[in-house]
Amino acid sequence: MELILYIVLLAFLFEMMDSSAGMGFGTGLTPLLFLIGYDPLQVVPILLISEAVTGVTSGIFHHEFQNVKFSIKRPITKETKIMLMISGIGCFAIFFSVILTYYSLKLPKDVIKTYVGILVLFMGIIGIIRLKCKVRDTYKPKLLTGFAALAGFNKGIGAGGYGPVVMMGQLFSGIYEKTATAIVSLAEGFVCIVGVAAFLLISSYGVTIDFVLLPSIFTGGFLAAILSPYIVRVLPNNIWKLVIPIYAISMGILTLSKVFLL
Amino acid sequence: MEEINLQKDAFPDEIGSIAKILDSEMTALERMKITRHNLIRISGAAIFYLIMMLIFAALL
Numbered sequence: 001m002e003l004i005l006y007i008v009l010l011a012f013l014f015e016m017m018d019s020s021a022g023m024g025f026g027t028g029l030t031p032l033l034f035l036i037g038y039d040p041l042q043v044v045p046i047l048l049i050s051e052a053v054t055g056v057t058s059g060i061f062h063h064e065f066q067n068v069k070f071s072i073k074r075p076i077t078k079e080t081k082i083m084l085m086i087s088g089i090g091c092f093a094i095f096f097s098v099i100l101t102y103y104s105l106k107l108p109k110d111v112i113k114t115y116v117g118i119l120v121l122f123m124g125i126i127g128i129i130r131l132k133c134k135v136r137d138t139y140k141p142k143l144l145t146g147f148a149a150l151a152g153f154n155k156g157i158g159a160g161g162y163g164p165v166v167m168m169g170q171l172f173s174g175i176y177e178k179t180a181t182a183i184v185s186l187a188e189g190f191v192c193i194v195g196v197a198a199f200l201l202i203s204s205y206g207v208t209i210d211f212v213l214l215p216s217i218f219t220g221g222f223l224a225a226i227l228s229p230y231i232v233r234v235l236p237n238n239i240w241k242l243v244i245p246i247y248a249i250s251m252g253i254l255t256l257s258k259v260f261l262l
Numbered sequence: 263m264e265e266i267n268l269q270k271d272a273f274p275d276e277i278g279s280i281a282k283i284l285d286s287e288m289t290a291l292e293r294m295k296i297t298r299h300n301l302i303r304i305s306g307a308a309i310f311y312l313i314m315m316l317i318f319a320a321l322l
Binding site: 001053057060061064065066067068069078079082139174175176178179180211212214215218219222226233234235236237 | 276277278279280281282284285290293294299300303304307311314315318319321322
């Protein structure tokens, strides 16, 4: 087992952003690792395993640092219900995505990636415009369900962008930025647990997974999953109001550049 | 090191009420304070990390 320092650092940076802006670990780190020279079976299952652990860890620490109030026992808090709804749709979507892959149903990847890139970019721009217009935040549960379904649909057809769509969808539905980040972190953890199970299912059919990156990505991601909720707590919410849509715009641009440049 | 006593009724039935109370009633410096409970959780996470690394070392 070896720890690769620059991979630890990259995982730390992207998980810091993922746990504080609710997006970017998969969208940002995957193409970077491909560019470095790792192949999909070295990257995709490892990111899923790592995100499963770091997502849940981050959710626990967001609760610990009081960015959110999750509950296991009754009364179940509204935040917990939203998290369960988002993660439930995500789990179904990732399972559906695996079935598509298993039956080799190929969708035009470039087209759907372009669609998700434009969608995320557009949502980021709307987020900035909402800031300028000072839109009043009232909770809109139906709108949130719609965005969760849209994110699930994107993940189900293998287009990714689940984090950015769910995150921006929560903000448009009137959820407080710090709390939205906490909800999406824990939800992504649960979705990735199903993703890991799906990958293990595939590996039982003869696909070999290379675990060489796991200790490095886990180390960087795990440290960030603890530190990031603390940073979210300390910094004022106005900063996250600005950081989240700007980061969503950069994720949209990154998704589009993956289609047109890679 | 004391737990922060929040007025939980300030934002009844509102999503994100705890985070909103922290933001409205405390400065960033006050929010930097780490409680004993926080330290216990961080220690727990550190032990979990060490166990995971031992598992990786044994398996990989």
